[in-house]
Amino acid sequence: MFKPIKNKKVYEHVIEQIQNMIIDGVLKQGDRLPSERELASQLNVSRTSIREALRSLQIIGLIESRQGEGNFIKENIDETLFEPLSIMFMFNKDKPEDILDLRIAIEVQAAYLAAKRVTEEDKKELENILKKLNKVEKEGNEKIRAKYDKEFHYKIAKITGNYFIINLLNNISSLMESFIIYAREMILKAVDDKSLLIYQHEKIYNAIITNDSEKAASYMREHLELINTHLM
Amino acid sequence: MFKPIKNKKVYEHVIEQIQNMIIDGVLKQGDRLPSERELASQLNVSRTSIREALRSLQIIGLIESRQGEGNFIKENIDETLFEPLSIMFMFNKDKPEDILDLRIAIEVQAAYLAAKRVTEEDKKELENILKKLNKVEKEGNEKIRAKYDKEFHYKIAKITGNYFIINLLNNISSLMESFIIYAREMILKAVDDKSLLIYQHEKIYNAIITNDSEKAASYMREHLELINTHLM
DNA sequence: TTCTTCTATAGGTTATACTAATATAGCATT
DNA sequence: AATGCTATATTAGTATAACCTATAGAAGAA
Known part of the structure; x- marks a missing residue:
């Protein structure tokens, strides 16, 4: 009433x-x-x-x-997700490896979409990054190596043009760095066979530039699974 | 300095x-x-x-x-991500399809992990959901159909045990429902060949219960790509 | 016992006064 | 002309006190 x-x-x-x-x-x-x-x-x-x-x-x-x-x-809202993801991470501290699986989810899809959407210009940029990466792979400096490695993965996300994917990857990286300090360097040290990493990167690169999305996705998964196993 | x-x-x-x-x-x-x-x-x-x-x-x-x-x-922090994702969506309104690609990222990985981590109990539950889904697929009620369809996908996410994946999928669903009202019903109506959907669900189910993670992932992708194309 | 009412305490809202940071304009020095 | 200084206006940041409103639980009435 x-x-x-x-x-x-x-x-x-x-x-x-x-x-x-x-x-x-x-x-x-x-x-x-x-x-x-x-x-x-x-x-x-x-x-x-x-x-x-x-x-x-x-x-x-x-x-x-x-x-x-x-x-x-705000002009740049790239950090929008960071806080909430951190909160989730806080309550989830028993299983920090979950964030790695989320990363695989994002990056595998990124590779898949990148293979479909890559432009000629993208291919050149990606090739350049890969060349630099292979070059420094033989030298000793872990930091520079990590930098280009990161750049390679980031570029792939960029190619998708998908705002959510780019953003999520950014935030996952931040989160990993906050909680697992120097994760990337540790991983790279742990992997004995450097040439394996080079080979994996090249396989991903080739799949993307030949627009083979299925392969791009599965090679990316293979690559990240390897890294995950070394982290555990 | x-x-x-x-x-x-x-x-x-x-x-x-x-x-x-x-x-x-x-x-x-x-x-x-x-x-x-x-x-x-x-x-x-x-x-x-x-x-x-x-x-x-x-x-x-x-x-x-x-x-x-x-x-x-808060006891239940499942909605933690929703607001920030909405914000990102707001600034990204030219490309609502991006959220669908993010969904594929999450669900493909969910299927992959589910195939690795599924327990006997999970298998039974998933089978039950699938049976119900197939049963209502032949009847007319779109809403109930949509409900079980959603349940099927949600269960797969649950099996992974990955908090981020479960949470993200939840939030993506909310977001899709907020912006693309009745998306799921529309999709189901658009797909003429209902048996195709049944077939796809069964392929995913079989891959998961036989621990074939690669196939689970690729069938899930196939399934979601089909839905996406009908949405565009 | 059961229901209603009262009360203490919690968050929700407002108003006011003050502090601290920033941009701007004007002036003085060089 | 360039630099440095100062006063001022405007902005967000902080503090305090008063009051409103919702809630749980105690007290009282039926």
Whole structure:
């Protein structure tokens, strides 16, 4: 008979409004929001509520607060996922290897899609990275080796053009580095037969440039499984 | 050469302390935090700062605020990723199909791992779901069909025991449902040859119960690619 | 016992005052 | 003309106090 009154929290309303303004294109990346006081008066709520909303938007990576300047829609939202993934990792600390399996999921699909979508320009870039990688593979410097290795995998993700894949891979890498320090270097040291790694990279590369998506995926899986077994 | 001076915001300190208490095991899932006023006095900061910290922790899904009761460490953090993924989706609205490729990434790996880790009990459960699915496939009700279809895929993710995979799949499903309403029903309607779907599900099932991870992965990919093409 | 009401305490919201960082403009020195 | 300084306005960051609202549990009434 009697209808219940509204319930939603004020700060939730504020979050919603700002999100909508972004969806509708009123606010774009890099734009500055009205000042907290102005927002408060425009929405007719207290500045505290505005701030709680802004704080939330900041944590999920949507805006950036700069004291003395204002609140801005983030240009680069590549780290959006990092915090939540870290949280999941925290509660999952018994099984850190799970993150490695997630990485395989992403990278295998990345290789598959890359083989389908690779352009001529991509092929050249990928070839360059591979050449550099093979060159330093014979020298001693682990760090440089790790750098190009990372670049190779990252480039493949880039070729897919899939924002989620690029982003997830980035975040997984960050997470791995935070928790398993120097993971990559350790892995590379653990693998005795360096030429095996070179060979695997080349197989992946060849599959991608010949648009053989199935093979690209399975070679990538083979490559990452090898690395995983050495990590355990 | 010159190092920047410290700056950290007060609420960031608060967040850090609470996170550390969780990592160190002082606070466990379901535990109640001290009241806001008590936290404020214990940490010697204002309640405003405490609240901004708590609000942030709430948004990333770490705690839950219940008015009149208190703030609690979340029991079930399955929705942790949803918000950030939505944000990414917002900025990526030109290419909604990217989420489908991410889904393939997750599910292909899920099938691969499931084939390796499946137990006898899992096999029975999966078989039951498959039987129900085949049964309703011939009847008309799309909704029930969609329900069991979803259950089949979810069970495979569950078998992996990988928290990230289960969680990501959940979130991707939510996201798909939010943005592509009734996606699953639409897909099922679009695929003329129902028996093809049955056949694909059975191939995946057989690969998993015979521990053939390679085949499980490739059949799963085939299955999802078919669905994707019908969605575009 | 069962139901209602009261009460203490929790989070939710507002208002106000102050602190700290930043950009800008204007002025002075060189 | 370039640099350095200072005052000022504007912004976010923090603190405090008061009050609103939801909840659980105690107290009381039936």
